[in-house]
Amino acid sequence: MGMERFIQEFRNDRAWLPDWLVSCGVMAVAFLLGLAIQRFGFRFLTRLVESRDLFWRSLVSRTRRPMRLAILTWTLSLGATIAPLSSDQAEVIRHLLLLGFIIVVGWMAKIALHVWMIVYLRRFKLDTEDNLLARTHVTQSRIAERIASFMIVAITIAATLMTFPAVQQYGVSLLASAGVAGIVLGLALQPVLKNIFAGIQLAITQPIRIDDALIVEGEWGNVEEITSTYVVVKLWDWRRMILPLSYFIETPFQNWTRDSSELIGTVMIYLDYSVPVNAVRRKVEEIAATSKLWDRRVVAVQVTDFRENVMEIRILVSASNAPRTFDLRCEVREKIIDFIQREYSASLPRVRAEGTASAVRTAAGKAVRHGTLQS
Known part of the structure; x- marks a missing residue:
C-alpha cells in the first residue's frame, strides 16, 4: 500500500508535465541510481572478501559486469513501475527487463562454474614428473566444464526465446509433432550432438588426457587443449593439429602416456x-x-x-x-x-667383393684393352 500511494502521489504532483518527459526522467534516474549502487556495492564486496579464499575473491572480481546488469535490471524495473508509461510501452520494457534477468542468471552461472573449476584445478600440477593423476582430473574437469557451459548457454538462449509469444507457439507445435520434428532436429544437429556425446565418453573413459603424448595421422605431439567440440594437438615442431572429439572415439591412434609418462x-x-x-x-x-x-x-x-x-x-x-x-x-x-x-x-658397414686370381687378371686385361681402344 505504501508503494502504491507513493506512486500515485508522484504522478499527481507532476501531472502538468508531459508523460514522455516524466518517463524519460524517471528511467534516467533509475539508470544512474543502478550505476551508483553497483559501484559502491562492488567496492563493499571487494573489501568484504579480501581475507576470504580465492574462490570468493575471483567470483566477485569476475561478476562485476553481470552484477551491474542485474542491478540495472532491478532499478529500471522500479523506474518502469513509477513512470507514467502506456500499456504498450510498459509491456516492451517489462519484456526487455525479463530478458536482462534471464541473461544475468545464465551469465552468473557460467562465471561461477568457471571460477570454481579454476580453484579446483589449482591443486593439481602438470609440470611434475609423475602427473598422471593431475592430467586425469584436469581432463575430466575441463570437458565437464565445457559441456556444462554449453548447456547453460543453450538453456539461457531457449529461455530468452520462449519469452516471445511466436516462439512459444512454435514450441507447442513442435511438441505436437515431436516425432517428425525430433528426426529432423536430430539430423540437423548430428555433428554437434556427436561431438557432445564424444566429449562425455572421453571424460568418462579418458583415452586421452591433457599433455598426453600421441601419434595421430602419422604425427607426434602432445594434447594441448580439449574443447567441447575439438582437440588441439601441439606437434613436435610447434604446429597445431585440430581434430574433432569423435576422432578419438572412432579412429585408432597411439597414446604413449596412457597409464604412465615413462x-x-x-x-x-x-x-x-x-x-x-x-x-x-x-x-x-x-x-x-x-x-x-x-x-x-x-x-x-x-x-x-x-x-x-x-x-x-x-x-x-x-x-x-x-x-x-x-x-x-x-x-x-x-x-x-x-x-x-x-x-x-x-x-663400419661395408660391401665386400672377393674373387679368384684368374678373375682379377681377366678383369685387369679387359680394363687395359678398353683404355687402349679409347686412346
Whole structure:
C-alpha cells in the first residue's frame, strides 16, 4: 500500500508535465541510481572478501559486469513501475527487463562454474614428473566444464526465446509433432550432438588426457587443449593439429602416456660383424649412466637380426617422459657413432667383393684393352 500511494502521489504532483518527459526522467534516474549502487556495492564486496579464499575473491572480481546488469535490471524495473508509461510501452520494457534477468542468471552461472573449476584445478600440477593423476582430473574437469557451459548457454538462449509469444507457439507445435520434428532436429544437429556425446565418453573413459603424448595421422605431439567440440594437438615442431572429439572415439591412434609418462626409447644401429658386441654394450651403459636424461630403469643392448652384410643391434633406454626419451635416443646415437668411429672405424658397414686370381687378371686385361681402344 505504501508503494502504491507513493506512486500515485508522484504522478499527481507532476501531472502538468508531459508523460514522455516524466518517463524519460524517471528511467534516467533509475539508470544512474543502478550505476551508483553497483559501484559502491562492488567496492563493499571487494573489501568484504579480501581475507576470504580465492574462490570468493575471483567470483566477485569476475561478476562485476553481470552484477551491474542485474542491478540495472532491478532499478529500471522500479523506474518502469513509477513512470507514467502506456500499456504498450510498459509491456516492451517489462519484456526487455525479463530478458536482462534471464541473461544475468545464465551469465552468473557460467562465471561461477568457471571460477570454481579454476580453484579446483589449482591443486593439481602438470609440470611434475609423475602427473598422471593431475592430467586425469584436469581432463575430466575441463570437458565437464565445457559441456556444462554449453548447456547453460543453450538453456539461457531457449529461455530468452520462449519469452516471445511466436516462439512459444512454435514450441507447442513442435511438441505436437515431436516425432517428425525430433528426426529432423536430430539430423540437423548430428555433428554437434556427436561431438557432445564424444566429449562425455572421453571424460568418462579418458583415452586421452591433457599433455598426453600421441601419434595421430602419422604425427607426434602432445594434447594441448580439449574443447567441447575439438582437440588441439601441439606437434613436435610447434604446429597445431585440430581434430574433432569423435576422432578419438572412432579412429585408432597411439597414446604413449596412457597409464604412465615413462617410456622406453629404441635406437637401431647396423654394424659389421667384426664389432665386439660386449664393447658396444659397455659403452651404452656408460652413456646412459652419465646422462641426465636416463631414469635409471632400463638399458639394454641386443643383437636382433643378421643381415647379408651387417648385424642389427637394438639399444633400449628409458626416460621419465616422451620428450626426455627422444632426447636420450638422440644422445645415445651421437655418442655411440663417435665411439665406433674412434675405436672401430674399420668395422663400419661395408660391401665386400672377393674373387679368384684368374678373375682379377681377366678383369685387369679387359680394363687395359678398353683404355687402349679409347686412346
